[in-house]
Amino acid sequence: MVDNSILVRLLRQLTIETDRFAEIFGEKQRMHRTDLNALALIMDARWTGEPMSPGRLAEALHMSPSATTAVLDRLEASGHVHRTRSAHDRRKVELHVNDSALELGRAFFVPLNEALTRAWDEFADRDKEVIARFLGASIDATKAVRAGLTG
Amino acid sequence: MVDNSILVRLLRQLTIETDRFAEIFGEKQRMHRTDLNALALIMDARWTGEPMSPGRLAEALHMSPSATTAVLDRLEASGHVHRTRSAHDRRKVELHVNDSALELGRAFFVPLNEALTRAWDEFADRDKEVIARFLGASIDATKAVRAGLTG
DNA sequence: CGATATAGTTCGACAGTCGAATAATTCGAT
DNA sequence: ATCGAATTATTCGACTGTCGAACTATATCG
Numbered sequence: 001m002v003d004n005s006i007l008v009r010l011l012r013q014l015t016i017e018t019d020r021f022a023e024i025f026g027e028k029q030r031m032h033r034t035d036l037n038a039l040a041l042i043m044d045a046r047w048t049g050e051p052m053s054p055g056r057l058a059e060a061l062h063m064s065p066s067a068t069t070a071v072l073d074r075l076e077a078s079g080h081v082h083r084t085r086s087a088h089d090r091r092k093v094e095l096h097v098n099d100s101a102l103e104l105g106r107a108f109f110v111p112l113n114e115a116l117t118r119a120w121d122e123f124a125d126r127d128k129e130v131i132a133r134f135l136g137a138s139i140d141a142t143k144a145v146r147a148g149l150t151g
Numbered sequence: 152m153v154d155n156s157i158l159v160r161l162l163r164q165l166t167i168e169t170d171r172f173a174e175i176f177g178e179k180q181r182m183h184r185t186d187l188n189a190l191a192l193i194m195d196a197r198w199t200g201e202p203m204s205p206g207r208l209a210e211a212l213h214m215s216p217s218a219t220t221a222v223l224d225r226l227e228a229s230g231h232v233h234r235t236r237s238a239h240d241r242r243k244v245e246l247h248v249n250d251s252a253l254e255l256g257r258a259f260f261v262p263l264n265e266a267l268t269r270a271w272d273e274f275a276d277r278d279k280e281v282i283a284r285f286l287g288a289s290i291d292a293t294k295a296v297r298a299g300l301t302g
Numbered sequence: 303c304g305a306t307a308t309a310g311t312t313c314g315a316c317a318g319t320c321g322a323a324t325a326a327t328t329c330g331a332t
Numbered sequence: 333a334t335c336g337a338a339t340t341a342t343t344c345g346a347c348t349g350t351c352g353a354a355c356t357a358t359a360t361c362g
Binding site for chain 3: 032034063064066067070071074089090091092
Binding site: 008013122127143145149 | 174282295
């Protein structure tokens, strides 16, 4: 019998471990958590049609525009990102990750992905569906409670 | 068919949502992430026999002793924690959470626990066992890769 | 008893974040 | 078409969290 409290504890452990993993990655690259999060968001935006802009990035990071400018200055100085002005709306800035950052990310996260894939090999497709539903339900529940808190 | 990449994405979303939840809790209480983490660790230590000390807390937080002193000063000033000197070794300081902090934490995390419990009701005991194994395997895999990185 | 080690704090310096003010561009109303 | 308002991003000054080094107090070992 698996108690709910055990699942809660496991989820917490998992987030702590994931956090620590990202932390070490940041130390190796001399990047702070904020810069890492920003880089991940800029990378993600590549699959959404439009490139990330400083404004949207500030919202996604829950940070002030000025702080976001500082983040981008750091990322640009370290060669992970470069800025271009939008051709259609010259107020906007488009953010692009450089190849070096992509390679860097791959070098770090491919081993993790491989380890996770190995760990998940033992689970049947039916089990994976259950797990996916579980994760989805947990995400939705967390979102719902959070929405109730903010307003 | 549930691809592994879907599971990876779900895990990531879940950690992001959990993170944001803690972030909002911190904003409401005017506490930073570090203070929250510290408070959680001090609370956890209540179940391990010995109360948390500033030194062990610094290690657990991956912070310098001086920064930890600052954290504890803030937590003590806001009335969430109080310090006592150990009777056996008067160099050591024992950290205790005040009742107000316990109530505060309950008020915030009980709703989340309830929502998660409701969301998990639909899963049979057999499924929960599978999920627990999955989470445990993911934690272990992350730990293993991290250990390979640090040295 | 004296020397060394340990636990925690204080102090000065540095770095990340914020709010307010600014520059450049676009949009809307007349 | 033009002037005012809104949008986007940046700069600047101030605040705050974190660190490293020096310091105090207590414990342990020779």
